[in-house]
Amino acid sequence: MAQSVExxxxxxxxxxSGIAAAHRLVKAGxxxxxILEATARSGGRIKTGKLGNTMIEIGAAFIHGPSKENPVFCLARDYNILDAKALTPENQAVHVDEYPPLVPNWFTSSGQKLNPECVQPAxxxxxxxxxxxxQGKNHKKQSWPSVGDFIRSKVQRRTAKRWKGKDKNTRQLLLGVINTMLKEECCASATASMYKLDLVGFSMYEHIKGVDCTFPSGFEGLIGNLMSELPTDMVTYNRPVHxxxxxxxENDVNPVTVVCDDGEKIAADHVIVTVSLGYLKKHHSTLFSPPLPSQKLRSINKLGFGTCDKIHVEFESPWWDADCEIIYLVWNDEENISDQVSDLSKDWTRKISSFSVLKPSESGSHVLCGWISGHEAEFxxxxxxEEIRRSLTELIHTFTGDTTITPKRIMCTQWFHDPWTLGSYSHLAVGCSAHDIKSMMEPLPKRRNQTQPLQVLFAGEATHSCYYSTVHGALLTGWREADRLILHHSSSGSFP
Ligand SMILES: Cc1cc2nc3c(=O)[nH]c(=O)nc-3n(C[C@H](O)[C@H](O)[C@H](O)COP(=O)(O)OP(=O)(O)OC[C@H]3O[C@@H](n4cnc5c(N)ncnc54)[C@H](O)[C@@H]3O)c2cc1C
Structure with a gap:
């Protein structure tokens, strides 16, 4: 370890992101x-729980792109907490557009199970x-501001020719499949609608090679391993920063003072803020004094932060095929290309596009993970x-035609109403660009010749330019801000 600095x-x-920053700084001396943490635990949006005897991921579940370029994969591999398949070179070599498709079961709202070939054209x-x-360079005209506008316009044009010979019912079913896929994408981007997602911004997200994998004993194992390498008293829990x-x-010895909700005042040279974009949107005016510069504020307001929730449901026995990995729901009465409902209280379950099948636990439980996003999730x-159970049961009866199916246990996540997160993850809303993420990550104060630079630094998933919304993106931002401080102190002579 390097020589200590003060x-x-x-x-x-x-x-x-906070844990990653601390790690890097401690390792550098x-x-x-x-670390000041508002809740009683470390991990934030990485949270593993249980439904009956089955392990469930309340927050992040997948390493997106488990291969050497992904630091989360490398850490997990080194901690030996991945299964053998994720470690194979074959798994790591697969590019996102070569992913083997999950084995699906397709159900329609008229209670039919479809042959997967029927949905193939859509x-x-x-x-x-x-x-x-x-992408930016070939999209000069603002004809389609959002991904939703682009998809709608192209689908309308291409299906007019391509699906010309198909009967009305088949066309309607295929449109329903497009809507199901739009709702799936809403979950992937945590947006209320694909009409809110910037078309050019959409291609800023970069994929890493490797077929997504999960942690056999839960994502929180990664947090446990990282925490075990930090001094035990480094984190103060239940200590929200006000x-x-x-x-x-310049007369003050330390340029920053952190005031906690309980009144404690902590003097600091540098503060790394890792709260979610949702938290920043709601609390920036009280969280910073003096207020944040207007450019950063504009970006905080413009960038999107939405909700993606999971609905875990346990059943006595499976009603899906033995090899099924994902169940898709297709409404065959939807005339328009749309991904939102107009009557939330009546139709919120229409936003549930699919259920992932969790691997059966040793105890033999059968658990699905339903996906829902946007205002429907928030509702x-x-x-x-009991109300959720009733609506879900009705939904499953409608799609399977089997009224004997009864959920045994249910657990829904509540990321929008979590006061320390206020949503799930970030996206580039219409009108956002790379500049907004850049201004999010800019440290304060802005002027270069300050005698007390790098007072407030910003990390967290929403500050990564191409891996926003992910765990690896968040981790890299923690390292980035730690490196900024390490470099600063090494070049100013206070560091070896
Ligand atoms: C449902 C869901 C599914 C997801 N699935 C995946 C996935 O499969 N793969 C993937 O890569 N990513 C996934 N993500 C995203 C991933 O979880 C996040 O990008 C990542 O965990 C964010 O880490 P972070 O450190 O930026 O923020 P956080 O984990 O939110 O950490 C911020 C911390 O700040 C604390 N805090 C907030 N306010 C204060 C305050 N005033 N004072 C003190 N502490 C405060 C919070 O309690 C929290 O612990 C998912 C997220 C959700 C919600």
Whole structure:
């Protein structure tokens, strides 16, 4: 380990980005590092739980792109917490557009189980479009501001020719499949609608090679391993930060004072803020004094932060095929290309596009994970459990035609109403660009010749330019801000 140095660093938040920053600083010899965490646990949006005897992921579940370029994969591999398949070179070599498709079961709202071949024309068209959205350089005209506008316009044009010979019912079913896929994408991007997602911004997200994998014993195992390498008293739990007072003035020994909800005041040279974009949107005016510069504020307001929730449902016995990995629901009465419902209280379950089949646990439980996003998810979060159970049972009866199916246990996530997250993850809303993410990550104060630079630094998933919304993106931002401090102190001579 390098020689110790004395700058006082406070990290706000003990999610993966905060933990990663602390790790890097401690390894580099910083001894005065403290993490303040609002809740009673570390991990933030990485949270593993249980439904009956089955392990469930309440937050992140997948390593997106498990291969050497992904730091989460490398850590998990080194901690030996992945299964053998994820470690194979074959798994790591697969590019996202070569993914083996999951084995699906398709059900329609008229209670039919479809032959997967029936939906193929719609799936082909959807992938043709979503995998080839215009990028910045070939999208000069603002004819389609959003991904939704682009898909709608292209589907209308291409199906007029392609599906000409098909009867009305088949065309309607295929449109229903397009809507199901749009709702799937809403979950992937945590947006209320694909009409809110910037078309050019959409292609800023970069995929890493490797077929997504999960953690056999839960994502929180990664947090446990990382925490075990930090000094035990580094994190203070149940200690929400109320305000970061920066630019204290040159007469003050430390340029920043962090004031906690309980009144404790902590002097610091540097504060790394890792709270979610949702938290920043709601609380920036009280969280910073003086207020954030207008450019950063504009970006905080413009960038999108939406909800993707999971509905875990346990059944006594499976009603899907033994080899099924995902169940898709297709409404065959939807005339328009749309991904939102107009009457939330009546139709919120229409937003549930699919259920992933969790691997059966040793105890033999059969658990599905339903996906729902946007205002429909936010509405669901406030419903009583009995009401959710009733609506879900009705949904499954409608799609299977089997009225004997009864959920045994249900557990819904509530990321929108979590006061320390206020949503799930970030996306590039219409009108956003790379500049907004850049201004999010810009440290304060902005002027270069400050005698007390790098007072407030910003990490967290929403500050990564191409891996936003992911765990690896969040982790890299923690390392990035730690490196910024390490470089600063090594070049200013206070560091070897
Ligand atoms: C449902 C869901 C599914 C997801 N699935 C995946 C997936 O499969 N793969 C993937 O890569 N990513 C996934 N993600 C995204 C991933 O979980 C996040 O991008 C990542 O965990 C964010 O880490 P972070 O450190 O930026 O933020 P967080 O984990 O949110 O950490 C911020 C911390 O700050 C704390 N905090 C907030 N306010 C204060 C305050 N005032 N004072 C002190 N502490 C405060 C919070 O309690 C929290 O612990 C998913 C997220 C959700 C919600």
């Amino acid at each position: 700058p006082k660093v406070v990290i706000v938040g003990s999610g993966i 910083f001894q005065n590092v403290r 799936l082909e068209l959807f992938h043709e479009l979503i995998d080839n959205t215009p 305000c970061v007072h920066w630019n204290n003035g 669901m979060e406030k419903l009583p459990e």
